[in-house]
Amino acid sequence: MRCDELLGLLDLYLDGELPEEMARRVDRHLLRCPACAYEARTLEQTRAMLREAIPPAETSPGFRERAAARLLDAFADRLRPAQEVEGTPQWPLPFLREE
Amino acid sequence: MAVVENHRESAHEKRLVARLQAGEAEALSALFELHVDRVFAYARHLLGNREDAEEVTSETFLRAFERVASFRGECPFRGWLFGIARNLCYDRLRQPRLLLLEPEEAERRTDQGDGATQMETRALVRQAIAALPEEYRLALTLCDVEEWDAREVAATLQKSLPATKSLLYRARRALRARLTELWEEEEPTDDAMR
Numbered sequence: 001m002r003c004d005e006l007l008g009l010l011d012l013y014l015d016g017e018l019p020e021e022m023a024r025r026v027d028r029h030l031l032r033c034p035a036c037a038y039e040a041r042t043l044e045q046t047r048a049m050l051r052e053a054i055p056p057a058e059t060s061p062g063f064r065e066r067a068a069a070r071l072l073d074a075f076a077d078r079l080r081p082a083q084e085v086e087g088t089p090q091w092p093l094p095f096l097r098e099e
Numbered sequence: 100m101a102v103v104e105n106h107r108e109s110a111h112e113k114r115l116v117a118r119l120q121a122g123e124a125e126a127l128s129a130l131f132e133l134h135v136d137r138v139f140a141y142a143r144h145l146l147g148n149r150e151d152a153e154e155v156t157s158e159t160f161l162r163a164f165e166r167v168a169s170f171r172g173e174c175p176f177r178g179w180l181f182g183i184a185r186n187l188c189y190d191r192l193r194q195p196r197l198l199l200l201e202p203e204e205a206e207r208r209t210d211q212g213d214g215a216t217q218m219e220t221r222a223l224v225r226q227a228i229a230a231l232p233e234e235y236r237l238a239l240t241l242c243d244v245e246e247w248d249a250r251e252v253a254a255t256l257q258k259s260l261p262a263t264k265s266l267l268y269r270a271r272r273a274l275r276a277r278l279t280e281l282w283e284e285e286e287p288t289d290d291a292m293r
Binding site (some may be wrong): 078080086 | 107122123124125127131132135136139140143144149152153156157160161164188219220221224227238239240243244246254264268269272274275278
C-alpha cells in the first residue's frame with residue numbers, strides 16, 4: 001500500500017469501517033511508515049481530546065416527559081387513539097414488522 | 100447491513116408520518132421518541148447551552164406536527180424536521196439577549212475535580228472548535244462526540260453521504276491544525292514562566 005492510498009483510507013480505518021483485510025494492510029503500513037503513523041496518531045489524539053472536552057448532549061431530568069406531555073396536550077383535539085382499521089393487511093413475515 | 104437498517108428505519112418513519120397525518124396519537128409519541136434525542140443533540144451543539152436547546156427541541160416538534168398535514172414526503176421526514184430545528188436555532192442565535200452568558204454546563208461538569216493541565220487542555224479544545232466553521236463543528240460533534248452514523252449526520256445536514264464524509268475529513272484536520280496553532284501560541288508563555 002502506498003502512502004497516498006493509506007491517507008485516503010485513514011478516516012475509514014479510524015472509524016472502524018474498513019473490511020478486516022484492508023484494515024490489516026493499513027496496520028502493516030503504519031508499522032513501517034513513521035509519517036503515516038504520525039498522521040494517524042495525531043488524528044486519533046485530536047478525536048480523543050475532542051471527546052474529553054465536549055461530552056455528549058444530555059437533556060435535563062424530566063425534559064422528555066414534559067415535552068411529550070406538552071405535545072400531546074397541544075394536539076389533543078386533533079388526535080385519536082390508534083384503532084384497528086378494517087382491512088389492515090396482516091404481516092406475512094412477522095420478523096419484518098417493526099412496530 | 101447499515102443500508103438495510105437505514106431503509107427499514109426510513110420505511111418505519113414513513114408509516115409513522117402517515118399514521119400521524121391520519122390523526123393517531125401513538126404515532127405522534129413514536130415520532131417524538133424516534134427523533135427527540137437527535138434534535139436535542141443537534142440544537143445543543145449548535146446553540147451551546149442546554150436550556151435553549153431544550154426550548155428549541157420542544158418548539159421544533161410543535162411546529163413540525165402543526166405542519167405535518169402539508170408534509171408530502173418529497174424529502175425524508177427527518178431532514179424536514181431538522182430543517183425546522185435549524186431555522187429555530189438560527190432565530191435564537193440572532194437574539195442578542197439569549198447569547199450565552201454563563202459557562203456551559205459541560206464545562207462545569209467536566210472540569211470538576213480535574214487538574215489544571217486537563218482543564219487547560221479542554222479549554223484549548225473548546226477554543227479550537229469554536230473557531231471552526233459551523234458546518235465543521237456540527238460534523239465533528241455529531242460524528243465524533245455523539246457517535247452518530249455518517250448516514251444520520253448526512254440526513255441531518257441534508258447532504259449526501261460522500262459530501263458528509265468529505266466534510267468530516269476536512270473538519271478533523273482543521274481541528275487538528277487549529278489545536279496545533281493554539282499550542283504553539285501557548286508554548287512561549289509556558290517557557291517564559293519557567
